[in-house]
Amino acid sequence: MKKKFSFLLVLLLALTTFLAACGGNNGNSANGNSNSNSGNNGGGEGEEQKEERPQVLNLLESSEIPSMDSSLATDQVSFIVMNQVYEGLYRLGENDEAVLGMAAEEPTVSEDGKTYTFKIREDAVWSNGDPVTANDFVYSWKRTLNPDTAAEYAYIMYDIKNAQKVNSGELPVDELGVKAVDEKTFEVQLETQVPYFKALLSFATFYPQNEKFITEQGDQYGLEANTSVYNGPFVLSDWKHEQSFQVKKNPDYWEADVVKLEEINWNIVKDTATGVNLYETNKADTVGLSAEFVDQYKGDENFKTREKTSVYFLRLNQKNEVLKNVNARKAIDMAWDKEGMVQVLLNNGSIPAYYLVPKNFVFGPDGADYRETNGNFNETDVEAAKEAWAKAKEEEGFDEVSLELLNYDSESSKKIGEYLKEQLESNLEGLTVTISQQPFKQKLDLETKGEYDFSFAGWGPDYPDPMTFVDMFVTDGAHNQMAYSNPEYDKLVEDAKTTLLGDPEARWEALLKAEQILFEDAAISPMYQAGASYLERPYVHGILKHAFGADFTYKWAYIE
Structure with a gap:
């Protein structure tokens, strides 16, 4: 993704809004002018008439759509929109x-x-x-x-x-x-x-x-x-770049009679406070919440949480003279407190990740969760990180070094970037971290070109198999993007795609072993498996939330 989504930035607003959310309402569109209560309008003679809500859904997104070309798209924002119109x-x-x-x-x-x-x-x-x-x-x-x-x-x-x-x-x-x-x-x-x-x-x-x-x-x-040109349940009807986009029902869709929504509107909003304000003023039907707003709204009847299968991690670009050293990568991976980041900065149901393939996603021939079988890797250990960093200094001959973190430009990402900078500089002597905040599309482009030191990245699964995560990091893979290469890893992935397809047990073992090698090499530094805390209006129904591919399907959604 899902990817991937490459994909949807982090938590909060990134989700075209976290899920079954939204719905149009009585004028609750972007220029909404009436309340969000589903109550009744008074009729004559004491009669009460149910208020009718237009089939309009109002959502938030943290990023521009990078591409509507299905051959070129690589991110979750594009995939979500394309899933509605293609x-x-x-x-x-x-x-x-x-x-x-x-x-x-x-x-x-x-x-x-x-x-x-x-x-x-x-x-x-x-x-x-x-x-x-x-x-x-x-x-x-x-x-x-x-x-x-x-x-x-x-x-x-x-x-x-x-x-x-x-x-x-x-x-x-x-x-x-x-x-x-x-x-x-x-x-x-x-x-x-x-x-x-x-x-x-x-x-x-x-x-x-x-x-x-x-x-x-x-x-x-x-x-x-x-x-x-579109063949899906909706058509992209308006696209104001970096501001908003809209889809409308496609009357020529083969199953148009089951599509109830007439219109879906997305506003591009990068900070949570603005998103919450839009929700509170009935201009958004759902909003993702960052840590402080979770505390504020967790008692609200419309507060919800969701476990996701997206995993966020640091790409460690081995084109960099320091990061090509395995001890330097191990030091960076173990030197920062993932549990603290999740509890304090996210506070939204996300959990610390010491792995690539997420929990509760895929299960082996024996019925066991892939994650349960392979366990955790390289958990936080500041003393071990300092030792590895000292070895890297000796091996590469440096005392001080500056590394640039390529980051998203959303509000929550900025906080996470500052947290990483503080943790790494405090625990790894001689390291200075600078931060480059980039809009989503430009960030993806820099990663593709390999023009960064290390980056805050994420991946959502595209199909229900560990391979959707594992084959990202084969040598010269399109989504490797960090010059990582291990022939044994490549062979395991290739075998799992070909010769082992007829032997599910052996294939599963190969996929487990590949992930083990990835962390022996400290190729990436996993951060967290995403969760989502959000508010959504109670009158929205039928939105499908997916564990792989595009996060949401609105074909069957409706406003009650």
């Missing part, structure tokens, strides 16, 4: 089950489990009136894997036959294992069986694309509301 062969329904989207029926699958044949809905159309066809999937997937596109998420499609070779330029794009048998029949060939394939197909990178429209838009595609 649709793949499947989308996620209740309990994160993959339900039919553009696919009219379940596919025909070959005996070896490697060839899927899908029928595209006859009534599926784009918002410009064009039919959604099998070629829209062929074009989209080839475009993503074409090396000229430089799609960071191309690797998520490597289960498709020849995908990796196409993406690396070893084979022409036409050798990709996809084809349009006819206008409404789409065939996919895989390299090997993929147990989570249907869920994977709900992810944004697998959405269809309208070739004619994209060609017409050229390099403007996906940059404005009117330079994209």
